[in-house]
Amino acid sequence: xxxxxxxxxxxxxxxxxxxxxxxxxxxxxxxxxxxxxxxxxxxxxxxxxxxxxxxxxxxxxxxxxxxxxxxxxxxxxxxxxxxxxxxxxxxxxxxxxxxxxxxxxxxxxxxxxxxxxxx
Amino acid sequence: xxxxxxxxxxxxxxxxxxxxxxxxxxxxxxxxxxxxxxxxxxxxxxxxxxxxxxxxxxxxxxxxxxxxxxxxxxxxxxxxxxxxxxxxxxxxxxxxxxxxxxxxxxxxxxxxxxxxxxxxxxxxxxxxxxxxxxxxxxxxxxxxxxxxxxxxxxxxxxxxxxxxxxxxxxxxxxxxxxxxxxxxxxxxxxxxxxxxxxxxxxxxxxxxxxxxxxxxxxxxxxxxxxxxxxxxxxxxxxxxxxxxxxxxxxxxxxxxxxxxxxxxxxxxxxxxxxxxxxxxxxxxxxxxxxxxxxxxxxxxxxxxxxxxxxxxxxxxxxxxxxxxxxxxxxxxxxxxxxxxxxxxxxxxxxxxxxxxxxxxxxxxxxxxxxxxxxxxxxxxxxxxxxxxxxxxxxxxxxxxxxxxxxxxxxxxxxxxxxxxxxxxxxxxxxxxxxxxxxxxxxxxxxxxxxxxxxxxxxxxxxxxxxxxxxxxxxxxxxxxxxxxxxxxxxxxxxxxxxxxxxxxxxxxxxxxxxxxxxxxxxxxxxxxxxxxxxxxxxxxxxxxxxxxxxxxxxxxxxxxxxxxxxxxxxxxxxxxxxxxxxxxxxxxxxxxxxxxxxxxxxxxxxxxxxxxxxxxxxxxxxxxxxxxxxxxxxxxxxxxxxxxxxxxx
Numbered sequence: 001x002x003x004x005x006x007x008x009x010x011x012x013x014x015x016x017x018x019x020x021x022x023x024x025x026x027x028x029x030x031x032x033x034x035x036x037x038x039x040x041x042x043x044x045x046x047x048x049x050x051x052x053x054x055x056x057x058x059x060x061x062x063x064x065x066x067x068x069x070x071x072x073x074x075x076x077x078x079x080x081x082x083x084x085x086x087x088x089x090x091x092x093x094x095x096x097x098x099x100x101x102x103x104x105x106x107x108x109x110x111x112x113x114x115x116x117x118x119x
Numbered sequence: 120x121x122x123x124x125x126x127x128x129x130x131x132x133x134x135x136x137x138x139x140x141x142x143x144x145x146x147x148x149x150x151x152x153x154x155x156x157x158x159x160x161x162x163x164x165x166x167x168x169x170x171x172x173x174x175x176x177x178x179x180x181x182x183x184x185x186x187x188x189x190x191x192x193x194x195x196x197x198x199x200x201x202x203x204x205x206x207x208x209x210x211x212x213x214x215x216x217x218x219x220x221x222x223x224x225x226x227x228x229x230x231x232x233x234x235x236x237x238x239x240x241x242x243x244x245x246x247x248x249x250x251x252x253x254x255x256x257x258x259x260x261x262x263x264x265x266x267x268x269x270x271x272x273x274x275x276x277x278x279x280x281x282x283x284x285x286x287x288x289x290x291x292x293x294x295x296x297x298x299x300x301x302x303x304x305x306x307x308x309x310x311x312x313x314x315x316x317x318x319x320x321x322x323x324x325x326x327x328x329x330x331x332x333x334x335x336x337x338x339x340x341x342x343x344x345x346x347x348x349x350x351x352x353x354x355x356x357x358x359x360x361x362x363x364x365x366x367x368x369x370x371x372x373x374x375x376x377x378x379x380x381x382x383x384x385x386x387x388x389x390x391x392x393x394x395x396x397x398x399x400x401x402x403x404x405x406x407x408x409x410x411x412x413x414x415x416x417x418x419x420x421x422x423x424x425x426x427x428x429x430x431x432x433x434x435x436x437x438x439x440x441x442x443x444x445x446x447x448x449x450x451x452x453x454x455x456x457x458x459x460x461x462x463x464x465x466x467x468x469x470x471x472x473x474x475x476x477x478x479x480x481x482x483x484x485x486x487x488x489x490x491x492x493x494x495x496x497x498x499x500x501x502x503x504x505x506x507x508x509x510x511x512x513x514x515x516x517x518x519x520x521x522x523x524x525x526x527x528x529x530x531x532x533x534x535x536x537x538x539x540x541x542x543x544x545x546x547x548x549x550x551x552x553x554x555x556x557x558x559x560x561x562x563x564x565x566x567x568x569x570x571x572x573x574x575x576x577x578x579x580x581x582x583x584x585x586x587x588x589x590x591x592x593x594x595x596x597x598x599x600x601x602x603x604x605x606x607x608x609x610x611x612x613x614x615x616x617x618x619x620x621x622x623x624x625x626x627x628x629x630x631x632x633x634x635x636x637x638x639x640x641x642x643x644x645x646x647x648x649x650x651x652x653x654x655x656x657x658x659x660x661x662x663x664x665x666x667x668x669x670x671x672x673x674x675x676x677x678x679x680x681x682x683x684x685x686x687x688x689x690x691x692x693x694x695x696x697x698x699x700x701x702x703x704x705x706x707x708x709x710x711x712x713x714x715x716x717x718x719x720x721x722x723x724x725x726x727x728x729x730x731x732x733x734x735x736x737x738x739x740x741x742x743x744x745x746x747x748x749x750x751x752x753x754x755x756x757x758x759x760x761x762x763x764x765x766x767x768x
Contacts, residue, residue, distance in 0.1 A: 089291050
């Protein structure tokens with residue numbers, strides 16, 4: 001079981017991911033934009049972050065960089081949409097561990113999470 | 120001096136040597152320029168050293184002791200550099216560059232079949248071989264850094280990876296794979312290269328990597344989704360000696376790029392063959408339509424058969440055509456890579472600071488087109504440095520970084536290659552351009568009054584617009600830009616300019632991917648058939664009282680309030696003007712256009728352009744001829760000729 005921070009501005013997306021991850025036995029917390037994510041990360045010190053790319057306030061790439069700057073070991077998986085390949089590439093260069101592409105299938109999410117959190 | 124190297128050298132061998140030597144020269148020059156910018160990495164120095172070393176070995180094999188000697192000295196300097204025994208200074212860079220220039224001259228002489236004379240700036244003089252130690256053993260082994268030394272003990276593997284077809288972001292997966300593998304070994308080569316990953320949409324990647332064990336690849340990739348190891352093959356370890364090192368490099372390069380070198384004349388021949396095939400196809404189609412009109416019962420079977428084989432012929436031709444086109448294509452890097460040096464030299468000469476950034480160098484272009492593009496691009500870049508980028512003090516005063524930035528970017532767009540040259544200089548002063556155009560009589564005061572900003576900027580392309588003093592006065596551009604436009608039009612391309620005061624200027628070139636086959640509108644006038652390149656055709660109208668006008672006795676075509684000069688196509692070519700010309704084809708490039716009266720429209724067709732050959736030479740008014748499906752000859756009109764105001768033929 002791991003502590004996972006789900007960051008997405010869409011409530012629907014957050015609740016789907018929460019249901020899926022809690023169903024797999026993880027503890028889930030949420031943030032609705034990049035700057036909130038940076039703040040929650042410090043308070044919570046989660047094992048893993050699922051980070052949306054496009055968000056208001058601060059986008060996912062920016063938040064990723066801030067989090068990695070304060071915690072170089074932070075594990076972040078980017079949740080992107082089709083057509084964002086160059087942003088995702090930049091995110092990986094900036095230290096994101098992996099990515100998933102919306103619309104994602106539940107098993108894809110769990111696989112990606114599983115690769116970062118060995119059971 | 121050529122000496123007998125003990126090897127028999129065919130023409131192909133010579134060509135290969137030259138081609139490869141060019142690559143080495145390029146690598147050396149890129150390295151020297153990077154050194155000058157302060158980008159110094161062990162890998163780069165290593166690559167420069169390797170280039171000098173390989174070229175030395177190759178020169179020995181072709182019996183060019185002079186080049187080998189030159190390279191030996193350059194190699195010695197690079198060896199000192201990579202060992203950290205001498206430092207990079209501006210003088211050293213300049214000396215390296217002079218050495219490279221001398222090398223280039225020697226290679227050019229070799230290519231022309233002469234034995235290179237010793238370079239003007241002999242590498243023996245300190246100019247080209249600074250602080251070189253007394254020639255020691257070639258490639259004196261130095262083991263400066265531990266990683267390099269230990270890497271040498273690892274085996275080298277050729278690794279092929281594939282990305283799942285369903286993966287939406289192959290570039291990211293490939294990048295993750297590079298990252299993961301580089302944690303376990305040393306990647307020496309990778310295809311696609313990292314710099315161009317952002318545009319990568321392929322499904323396979325190839326690497327040459329030094330590893331302890333081949334299993335390391337699989338282990339490294341266990342954490343990366345959607346990627347599979349297709350093969351891991353050990354490369355020969357004979358890479359110890361110089362000659363086999365070069366060979367190994369060659370093998371790797373072949374494996375990575377999957378390319379072969381083909382001589383241009385061979386390609387041209389293939390292209391001609393395809394041209395013939397295209398004619399055959401057209402001929403068959405023509406036969407069918409004639410058969411159809413024949414309405415012969417017995418012809419039915421024949422007709423169907425012909426129809427089937429025509430279909431097949433069409434497929435084959437298309438495939439062949441596309442394949443050959445591809446074979447004629449080269450990455451535009453072949454053209455671009457000489458420009459960083461050009462920009463550097465120009466900036467230095469004019470006391471400015473400028474950096475050239477290149478994007479899209481993988482964009483492919485027909486090599487014939489590429490050859491033609493060299494001069495105009497050089498011209499535009501020269502203008503960018505000379506007149507676009509401001510002197511450092513002026514830039515600082517305007518709140519810009521001292522170093523000017525010039526962007527050279529290639530991309531493709533539906534059968535066209537687009538090349539942008541953008542500088543962040545001062546832009547073009549449209550008012551000043553107008554003043555000068557007035558002074559030089561390119562423009563009347565009334566025209567100047569009515570002219571839009573953009574039209575004024577376009578004036579820089581007008582023939583006779585600029586001389587260098589005026590260009591300096593307006594701190595804009597203009598030197599020979601009419602020549603640039605003319606070259607582009609020869610390629611059936613266009614050049615446009617966009618500029619903003621204080622922000623900079625962008626020249627955009629649009630060039631068709633290939634020249635040999637084009638689409639044309641066929642028209643008949645009198646007894647002759649002419650082909651009008653479709654790219655220049657703007658519209659076709661039926662002539663009648665509604666749109667025929669005249670002014671000062673000259674016929675005009677009225678088109679949505681615009682008056683276009685109307686000429687008989689036959690008349691323009693000095694033929695008698697036939698009666699009953701009822702159509703007009705409006706052709707043009709840029710903002711110039713003309714309406715051509717013709718007798719009949721025969722439709723659109725793909726044509727194979729043939730030049731008139733040496734015995735006829737260039738014929739004014741025509742770019743060449745083509746043979747139609749029915750065997751008839753059509754002359755391909757040179758649209759520029761009509762637009763230029765016609766000199767008497």
